[in-house]
Amino acid sequence: MIPITAEILTVGTEILLGNIVNSNAAFLSQELAKLGIAVYTHTSVGDNHGRLAAAMGQAMGRADIVITTGGLGPTLDDITKPVAADFFGLEMEIHAASHERILERYKGRALPENVERNALVPKGASVLPNDNGAAPGICIERDGKTLIMLPGPPYEMQPMFKNYGVALLKKNATRVFVSRTIKIIGMGETAVESQLRDLIEAQENPTIAPYAKLGEVHIRLTASAADESAANALLSPTAEEIHRRLGEKIYAEDETTLAETIIALLKSKSHTLAVAESCTGGMISSDLTAIAGCSEILREGFVTYSNEAKTARLSVGESILQAHGAVSAQTAAAMAEGAAKAANTTIGLSTTGIAGPDGGTAEKPVGTVHIGLYIEGEGTKTVSHHLTGQRNEVRKRTAILALDFLRLNLRTMP
C-alpha cells in the first residue's frame, strides 16, 4: 500500500534566526500521525519569495499534502498566499465571507491598516475560518494534491487545524498510525538495542526506534492499521515482549514522567517523602513539585550543601563526616535517615557527590555520587555511581538515578 504523504513547510525568518523553536511543525506532525498520514520532510524557509516558491514546488512535487504555517498576514513580508497563487496560476480575489468576518471582528474599533488584505484568497480556493485572528486559512486542491496554508501564531493555527483542517484531510485518509513510547532508565542505547536486536531487525509493523535522552533511553513503537483498535492490537505483542525483556528498567510509557511515576507509586503505597540534597541542590524537589498534587507526598526538602547544615538539619554525626567525608555512602545514608526523621516521613532520599568542575580528588574524582534511601520498616540502602559529563549533566543524572533508585525499591515492596 502506498501511504498518503505530507510535508510541513514553515515560513518565517524568526525560525531561521533561532528566535523561536518550530513548535508548529511538531504539533502538525503529531496531528498528521494520528490521521495516519506519513510526514517525510519538514522544511523551514524565511520570508523570501524565491526560496519559498522553490521549497513549495519541491514539497508539492514529493508529497500528496503540503501544509504551510506562517506568512498569511497583510504586511509586505507575508508572502505565502501570493507564492501559492503564482504556483497554481491563480488570481487573488476578496473572499466575501472572510471580509465580513474581519469587519465584524473590528466592529466598533479602528480598522488596522491593510487588515482587509487578510480576505484576499486565490480564486477557487476553499477557506478555513480563523476563530482567533484575522487571517483565514486556505486550502487548494488540484490534480490529487492538497495545499493547506495556516497562520503562524500557534493559538490561531492549532484550533484552525483541529476544527477545520482535520475534516479536510480525513476524507483522504485510509489508515491510522498509533505510537507508544517505552521509557527506560539504567541502560544505555546500545545495551537496549543489543537486547532487542532481533526485534529491531525484523521490524515491519510496528516499527521500533530506540533513541537516547540524557540519562534515559526511549523506544518508540509505531503501528499502522485500518483503525485505532487494530493498530493497538498490532502494538501490544511487541510492547509486551519489550516489557518482558527489559522488565523493571522500564519506568513508564508515553507522556508519563519519572516524577509522576514516583508520586503515583508513593501515593498508592501511602508513603510520604523527604528529600535531602547536596550536589543536586534542590533539583529533585523541584522535579517532584512540577507535578500537581505532590504536596500530599513531598513533605519537605533540605538543600544541605554545608556540613553545618547536614548536622543541624539532618543530624548527620560529625564523626561520620570526619571519618568518611561529606561525599560518602555513610553520609548519604545518614542524610536520608535524618531527612525522614526531621520531616516525620516514611521515606528519606538523599544525594551527595562531586559535580565538578572542581573539588575532585584521586580517591573521589569529579562525578562520584552517593545516593541514600531510608524506608520505614525496610532500613537504609545506598548506591554509588561514577558519572561522566559537565557539572549540570552530573547533577541531572544524579537526580534521575536517585528517583529511579527510589522507584526500584518501591516496586518490590508490598
Add this chain to the structure above:
Amino acid sequence: MIPITAEILTVGTEILLGNIVNSNAAFLSQELAKLGIAVYTHTSVGDNHGRLAAAMGQAMGRADIVITTGGLGPTLDDITKPVAADFFGLEMEIHAASHERILERYKGRALPENVERNALVPKGASVLPNDNGAAPGICIERDGKTLIMLPGPPYEMQPMFKNYGVALLKKNATRVFVSRTIKIIGMGETAVESQLRDLIEAQENPTIAPYAKLGEVHIRLTASAADESAANALLSPTAEEIHRRLGEKIYAEDETTLAETIIALLKSKSHTLAVAESCTGGMISSDLTAIAGCSEILREGFVTYSNEAKTARLSVGESILQAHGAVSAQTAAAMAEGAAKAANTTIGLSTTGIAGPDGGTAEKPVGTVHIGLYIEGEGTKTVSHHLTGQRNEVRKRTAILALDFLRLNLRTMP
C-alpha cells in the same frame, strides 16, 4: 559582499512524528547568526537512506555550509555517516583517536555492543571530539563546501558545536561578526521595542534584534567588520545607549546567567544566602547550585511545602499562617527572615504562591505569588505578582522574579 550561507539538516523520525520539538535547529541558527552566517533553510528528514541522501544533496547544492544533527550513533537506524560517505564517495575507516577515546570512556566497564562503530569515520574527514558521549562529530570539506555532522542529543551537540564547530567555521569567514546579547528582566518585548524603536528602525551595522524568552527579553546586537576590535568598536555605542535607556532592567550580557550574576553580586558584598521555597519547590536553590562555587554563598535551602515545615524549619508563626494564609506577603516575609536565622546567613529569600492548576480562589487566583527578602541591617521587603501560564511556567517565572528581586535590592546597596 555575498554572505556565507548555511543550511541545517536534522535527521530523526522522532522529529517527523512530532515526538520532539526541533530545538537543535533553533540552537544552531542562533549560533550561526552570531557568526554572521546566513541560514536560509532548515530541513528535517527521518532515518531513511534515500530521503536523507536527496536532502543532503539539495542542501549541499544550495549552501556553503551544511550542518546535520542526529543519526551518528552506532545503531542500525543511524544513517547520517554512511549517507555522507556515499555522497562524497569516501570509504569508512576507524578513527584511531576516537576509538581510544571510546575505550577510555568505558574503561573498567563492559563495552556495549557496537559502541566501537562510533569511531567509524569517512576517510580524510576531520573529527570533532564528543566530550559528553561516544559518537564524535565529523567535518568534511570539499570544493569550497563544508559538511559538519553533529550528534542529536542536545547535551552532546551543543558543547561540541561551541567548543569545536565554531573554530572550524571561523576559519572560513572573510569578515568577522561579533554579537552581544543584552539580557533584560522586568519588561515585556513590546515595552523594550517601544523604548528602542528609533534605534531598531535606524539599525544597519550593528543589527538590533529583540526576542522574548520565558520571563526575560534578550536583545542581540551583531556588528560585522574586518576584525574583532573594529566590530566591538561598532557595537559599543549602541550597547551603551541601550544600557542608558533600560538601566537596572538589564541583568547581564551574553552567556552570563541570572544565577551567576547573583552569586557574583553576593560574593562581592560578602553576603551569604538561605532560600526558603514553597511554590518553586527547590528550583531557586537548584538554579544557584548550577553555578560552580555557589557553596561559599548558598548556605542552605528549605523546601517547605507544608505549613508544618514552614513553622518547624522557618519559625513562621501559626498566627501569621492563620491570619493571612500560607500564600501571603506576611508569610513570605516570615519565611525569608526564618531562613536567614535558621541558616545563620545575612540574606534570606523566599517564595510562596499558587502555581495551579488547582488551589486558586476568587481572592487568591492561580498565579498569585509572593516573594520575601530579608537583608541583615536592611530589614524585610516583599513583592507580589499575578502571573499567567501553566503550573511550571508560573514556577519558573516566580524563580526568575525572586532572583531578580534579590539582584535589584543588592544593586543599590553599598
